[in-house]
Amino acid sequence: MNGSHRYERWSGRLGGKRWVWPAIVRVGVRLASKSASTRLILLASTGFVVASCAIFYILSILEALGSRPEFNELYGIVQVLLGVDLRGLVQMGEHREALWRMVFMIMLKGQLACALIVIAQVGPGLIANDLRSRALPIYFSKPITPLSYLLGKWAIVAAFIGTVTLLPNLASLMLGTLMTGGLGSWGQTLGLAWDLVVLDVGIMIVGGVVILTLSAASADRRYVTVGWLAVCLLPMVAQGVLDDALPSKSTQAFLGSVSPYRDVTVLADWLFDMEAAYEGMSLPPGAAESALSHSLDPVYPAVVLAAVTLLAAVLCYRRVMRMSRAAATL
Amino acid sequence: MTEILYCRDLVKRYGSITALNGITLSVEPGVVGLLGPNGAGKSTLISVLLGQVPATSGRARVLGFSIRRQRRRIRRRIGFVPENDCLIPGLSGAGYVHYAGRLAGMSHADAMQRAHEVLDYVGLGEARYRPAEQYSSGMKQRLKLAQALVHDPDVLFLDEPTNGMDPEGRQLMLSLITGLGRAGISLLISSHLLPDVERVCQRVVIMGSGEVLATGDIEQLRQPHPTLYTVDYEGSGEALRESLAKRRVAVQSQAERVVTVELPAPETQTLILEAAREAGAPIRGLHPRRSSLEEAFMAAIQGQQNR
Numbered sequence: 160m161n162g163s164h165r166y167e168r169w170s171g172r173l174g175g176k177r178w179v180w181p182a183i184v185r186v187g188v189r190l191a192s193k194s195a196s197t198r199l200i201l202l203a204s205t206g207f208v209v210a211s212c213a214i215f216y217i218l219s220i221l222e223a224l225g226s227r228p229e230f231n232e233l234y235g236i237v238q239v240l241l242g243v244d245l246r247g248l249v250q251m252g253e254h255r256e257a258l259w260r261m262v263f264m265i266m267l268k269g270q271l272a273c274a275l276i277v278i279a280q281v282g283p284g285l286i287a288n289d290l291r292s293r294a295l296p297i298y299f300s301k302p303i304t305p306l307s308y309l310l311g312k313w314a315i316v317a318a319f320i321g322t323v324t325l326l327p328n329l330a331s332l333m334l335g336t337l338m339t340g341g342l343g344s345w346g347q348t349l350g351l352a353w354d355l356v357v358l359d360v361g362i363m364i365v366g367g368v369v370i371l372t373l374s375a376a377s378a379d380r381r382y383v384t385v386g387w388l389a390v391c392l393l394p395m396v397a398q399g400v401l402d403d404a405l406p407s408k409s410t411q412a413f414l415g416s417v418s419p420y421r422d423v424t425v426l427a428d429w430l431f432d433m434e435a436a437y438e439g440m441s442l443p444p445g446a447a448e449s450a451l452s453h454s455l456d457p458v459y460p461a462v463v464l465a466a467v468t469l470l471a472a473v474l475c476y477r478r479v480m481r482m483s484r485a486a487a488t489l
Numbered sequence: 490m491t492e493i494l495y496c497r498d499l500v501k502r503y504g505s506i507t508a509l510n511g512i513t514l515s516v517e518p519g520v521v522g523l524l525g526p527n528g529a530g531k532s533t534l535i536s537v538l539l540g541q542v543p544a545t546s547g548r549a550r551v552l553g554f555s556i557r558r559q560r561r562r563i564r565r566r567i568g569f570v571p572e573n574d575c576l577i578p579g580l581s582g583a584g585y586v587h588y589a590g591r592l593a594g595m596s597h598a599d600a601m602q603r604a605h606e607v608l609d610y611v612g613l614g615e616a617r618y619r620p621a622e623q624y625s626s627g628m629k630q631r632l633k634l635a636q637a638l639v640h641d642p643d644v645l646f647l648d649e650p651t652n653g654m655d656p657e658g659r660q661l662m663l664s665l666i667t668g669l670g671r672a673g674i675s676l677l678i679s680s681h682l683l684p685d686v687e688r689v690c691q692r693v694v695i696m697g698s699g700e701v702l703a704t705g706d707i708e709q710l711r712q713p714h715p716t717l718y719t720v721d722y723e724g725s726g727e728a729l730r731e732s733l734a735k736r737r738v739a740v741q742s743q744a745e746r747v748v749t750v751e752l753p754a755p756e757t758q759t760l761i762l763e764a765a766r767e768a769g770a771p772i773r774g775l776h777p778r779r780s781s782l783e784e785a786f787m788a789a790i791q792g793q794q795n796r
Contacts, residue, residue: 165668166674167672169603169606169641173565173640179591182588182591185591186577190579193579288577296571296573297577301564301592301594
């Protein structure tokens with residue numbers, strides 16, 4: 160300890176408020192990445208790239224050499240992976256985008272599980288830790304608005320969700336394009352890239368806003384984690400019970416929307432236009448029955464997710480506004 | 490420079506509780522102490538001035554900016570050292586101060602360079618890369634000061650800056666505060682530790698029950714006592730005591746050949762000189778005793794209670 164330095168004034172200039180939230184993201188991502196379990200999940204998400212590329216590779220072989228009898232076994236593998244028997248499909252190359260959409264739908268289910276875990280790892284402490292360590296006066300004695308604070312905190316969790324969903328998807332798409340048709344066929348999958356971005360950003364918004372709202376509700380991150388798991392898992396169980404109990408498809412679509420997992424997959428189904436993809440392939444009857452069994456009306460899930468997100472956003476903003484006003488006395 | 494703070498009829502109510510009851514105050518640049526017992530409204534006043542708590546009524550300006558409409562402009566030019574620990578778990582000392590600089594709007598490079606400068610100033614240069622959770626309470630207090638200084642504010646608000654510190658840490662913190670005052674930063678120090686305030690502040694604002702009870706230079710508040718004198722003498726102390734006692738003057742020893750005497754009203758210091766002449770004890774010094782800041786503080790509080 161010296162403390163013998165003279166205080167020197169600083170003559171620099173302060174930037175605007177727009178540069179504040181990226182600073183929050185940078186520090187938040189760095190702190191969250193220190194956890195070994197979080198790093199493990201991020202590492203595991205590269206498995207999606209490997210798996211997708213492996214399937215794309217098999218499909219590219221079938222595209223080029225599928226008519227040869229020695230590749231019959233590959234059709235069996237594809238049937239197991241995608242739930243579709245492609246033996247009757249002629250001109251497979253023309254249906255590449257539709258087949259890739261099927262691959263991404265399969266991957267989505269695993270990515271949603273990964274996103275659930277990574278949100279449970281990273282999200283609960285985002286605001287709860289600031290409440291527990293009474294760090295809010297540090298934020299709100301600086302020229303930072305509650306909205307910038309929230310945006311920064313949301314972007315932290317969104318960055319992690321994106322790392323297990325959007326990044327692997329875009330990497331798979333790029334590698335798959337390079338493996339099959341080269342850059343020349345990029346235009347064929349551009350629409351798919353856009354759909355992936357829309358879907359994954361949607362997951363980031365919904366997941367990020369809900370976990371932030373929960374995180375702002377308690378200073379103890381353990382309660383927030385339990386709350387998040389309850390929000391995600393209990394409706395899944397309820398939906399499973401409802402699926403068995405409800406006779407009609409339209410009732411299922413309405414009441415089945417209680418599960419966010421189901422809602423996202425139904426919306427992805429609609430976004431990727433899977434029905435059109437299957438129909439366009441003119442597969443023999445029964446070839447894609449299992450894959451189509453979950454296609455439901457996307458309106459209810461969209462309304463439910465939008466309503467939940469909006470309500471969570473309003474609650475979270477109001478809570479942070481209150482916290483910013485009471486920051487000095489916390 | 491004009492006043493750093495200006496409040497006019499500032500009121501803050503929390504439901505039925507009035508935390509600030511029509512504060513009217515003008516504070517000029519310098520090191521100013523904000524004194525008051527618990528519940529006097531010091532922290533609420535700081536929160537309102539920082540724009541963190543909206544005032545119920547009245548007006549206030551910090552560095553000429555309105556606390557209602559120009560909160561962000563105020564926060565760009567002020568620093569705040571809260572009373573509580575407010576560390577961000579997982580960050581080192583340097584990381585924490587750098588982060589505070591970024592939140593204030595500094596660029597990455599500026600914030601990093603400045604973080605090292607202020608950490609050196611507060612004496613945490615060698616501990617800058619240690620996790621802040623491992624710091625002692627004195628180091629945490631100085632780290633909070635560093636984060637408030639990183640963007641070089643014009644005014645610094647300190648809430649109980651020496652609370653809970655050991656004597657060595659307290660001395661260091663007070664010398665840092667003095668150094669900041671010398672560097673031209675205005676400080677508003679909320680504290681209930683009167684000796685600390687007396688040591689570093691030029692002026693004080695005394696609050697009680699949400700009102701300003703007294704304000705002014707510390708030297709002004711420490712009024713010369715009308716009947717108490719400090720007498721520095723030579724010769725026989727015994728004879729002087731007897732001579733003073735004959736004249737109904739109360740005597741109290743303070744040090745060797747120094748006594749404090751209390752004259753009966755309406756007598757003047759001539760009575761002391763007469764007694765000393767009679768006792769054959771030449772007077773080397775005779776000073777009216779000034780009241781301490783604590784006495785001024787207690788007088789202000791009691792004055793409010795008697796109203």
